[in-house]
Amino acid sequence: MQPATGAALSVGSTTAAAPRPPSGGRRRRRGRVPPIWVVRLAVIGVFLALVELAVRMEFLNPFFVPRPTAVLSRMVVILIDVNFLKMVGITLGETLVGFVIAAVSGISLGFALWRFRPLGDAFEPLVAALFSSPIVLLYPIFLVIFGRNPAAIIALAAIFAVLPTILFTKQALGAVSATLLNVGRSINLSAWASLRHIMLPAAAPTIFTGLRIALTYVLIVVVAMEYILQIGGLGRVVAESALLFRTTELYVSVGLIVVISATFIWMINRLERLAQR
Amino acid sequence: MNHVWALRVGAVLLFVAIWEGLARSGLVLETVLPPATEVFGQLPDVMSRPSFGLDVYASLYEVFLGAALGALFGLPFGALMGSNSYLYRLFDPLVYYVGAVPKIVLFPILILFLGTGVESKVGIAAISAAFPIAVYTALAVREVNPIYIRAARSLGATKTQLYRAVYTPAIMGPVLSGARLGLGVAITAALLAETKVANVGLGFRSIEYYSRLQIAEMYALLILIFLGAALINFGISSLIRRATHYQQQRVDASASVT
Numbered sequence A: 001m002q003p004a005t006g007a008a009l010s011v012g013s014t015t016a017a018a019p020r021p022p023s024g025g026r027r028r029r030r031g032r033v034p035p036i037w038v039v040r041l042a043v044i045g046v047f048l049a050l051v052e053l054a055v056r057m058e059f060l061n062p063f064f065v066p067r068p069t070a071v072l073s074r075m076v077v078i079l080i081d082v083n084f085l086k087m088v089g090i091t092l093g094e095t096l097v098g099f100v101i102a103a104v105s106g107i108s109l110g111f112a113l114w115r116f117r118p119l120g121d122a123f124e125p126l127v128a129a130l131f132s133s134p135i136v137l138l139y140p141i142f143l144v145i146f147g148r149n150p151a152a153i154i155a156l157a158a159i160f161a162v163l164p165t166i167l168f169t170k171q172a173l174g175a176v177s178a179t180l181l182n183v184g185r186s187i188n189l190s191a192w193a194s195l196r197h198i199m200l201p202a203a204a205p206t207i208f209t210g211l212r213i214a215l216t217y218v219l220i221v222v223v224a225m226e227y228i229l230q231i232g233g234l235g236r237v238v239a240e241s242a243l244l245f246r247t248t249e250l251y252v253s254v255g256l257i258v259v260i261s262a263t264f265i266w267m268i269n270r271l272e273r274l275a276q277r
Numbered sequence B: 001m002n003h004v005w006a007l008r009v010g011a012v013l014l015f016v017a018i019w020e021g022l023a024r025s026g027l028v029l030e031t032v033l034p035p036a037t038e039v040f041g042q043l044p045d046v047m048s049r050p051s052f053g054l055d056v057y058a059s060l061y062e063v064f065l066g067a068a069l070g071a072l073f074g075l076p077f078g079a080l081m082g083s084n085s086y087l088y089r090l091f092d093p094l095v096y097y098v099g100a101v102p103k104i105v106l107f108p109i110l111i112l113f114l115g116t117g118v119e120s121k122v123g124i125a126a127i128s129a130a131f132p133i134a135v136y137t138a139l140a141v142r143e144v145n146p147i148y149i150r151a152a153r154s155l156g157a158t159k160t161q162l163y164r165a166v167y168t169p170a171i172m173g174p175v176l177s178g179a180r181l182g183l184g185v186a187i188t189a190a191l192l193a194e195t196k197v198a199n200v201g202l203g204f205r206s207i208e209y210y211s212r213l214q215i216a217e218m219y220a221l222l223i224l225i226f227l228g229a230a231l232i233n234f235g236i237s238s239l240i241r242r243a244t245h246y247q248q249q250r251v252d253a254s255a256s257v258t
Helices: A006-011 A027-032 A036-056 A068-079 A082-115 A117-131 A135-146 A150-174 A178-186 A190-231 A236-245 A247-275 B003-026 B037-050 B050-083 B086-098 B103-114 B118-142 B147-154 B159-196 B202-211 B215-243 B245-257
Strands: none
Touching: A006 B215, A036 A068, A036 B118, A068 A247, A082 A117, A082 A236, A082 A247, A117 B003, A135 A150, A135 A190, A135 B159, A135 B202, A135 B215, A150 A190, A150 B159, A150 B245, A178 A190, A190 A247, A190 B103, A190 B159, A236 A247, A236 B103, A247 B086, A247 B103, A247 B147, B003 B037, B037 B050, B037 B147, B037 B215, B050 B086, B050 B202, B086 B118, B086 B202, B103 B118, B103 B159, B118 B159, B147 B159, B159 B202, B159 B215, B202 B215, B215 B245
């Protein structure tokens, strides 16, 4: 079974030249079309301008929707605020710890499932099933065990993110071509050398994809749980501004979470592409 | 096959035995880990409470209505995105990056609009479900084999026929997978939101048990939630298998050729 959620996230911006229907699009080559990111920004800009207009003309209640210009200018101010940057730091710190735990244990477990065939046959479907189950809803258990503190968040995020890491590691190792291994055997490579020089390089790209997905999930779970539990960094900012009924602050913090997690995921994708070279 | 099941059953038994042993040994507090037997003993009790039926009803309502609303937006948007490669290139990164943001942080905004009742959970479930559904639909439409379309055209298919007899069956499989995924995230989103602000629902009840320190009841309820989610997932999966049996036959046929 393919890890379905992973596939959804790994879709990414791999806009390969797919076969296109013959009609349409021929015009595009000839005329001068602005770069796609300009159009993308323009789409966002037009949307925000429409919201701005709707709020100013009071189609939208300003109590529910603040003016986008007010939100954006406030976002810029907060983005360089030291206290806010501390919050970002807390979130990223928790994310990093959770990710390292998930990566180390996930790769080891994935290796074990690959190395010991019966274990893999028995438990890979179980891992896949857990991956599509609502693990996050188990957070009260983590509260009971760890208390209401960042350790509970990190543990929950790590347990969720370890699942794609296991699945991708096992699949990556299982997909190494038998020919390569046979070549290694014919030149009498030791088991260790074969692992080091054949298995790892061949499996690395797929493992990196698993790690990217794991890192994305750790970030999602960390921010979500920070919001739910109202502890830690970015998520707590949202929870607190919601509690104080400061609408502008609420939109600002939600907007910043969108910007920061998008930037973070963009950097992960770049990193993955660099690593896979 | 037999030793696979032996390993699985063995692992579950070992897990429960360690759980029971750890809880009975007195090494961990009763309030952290009640014995397995006590948790399983609470199952009928939790299910027979008068509030249980209402909680199940509220949660199912939020999840299914939310996922349906998410599909109502996600399907046409995904189809539009997939049908035109410029639109796809334009929106793919936007959908991808916004899709990877924890949607639960939008919950307070939804509370502003929809209040603290079930409506705001329906909303958060809909937003969460719309993304995977849109992504899967877009990909499915993009990857319809152009040979099918050319073949249908050369046989003189009208536009309507093309949509009904070529596109719909070709995208059915991936679209349903997207719907399954959407339903999965809708469950998480709705119940997670319930644990934050709600007065009814399974998520609300689990955090209620936690705050009243009824830990055994909490564990029992979480087991029930997991079983319910697995049951829904299994149901949809077998529905998908039935709805797309022609695609599996095709795979089987091509596999037997090679």
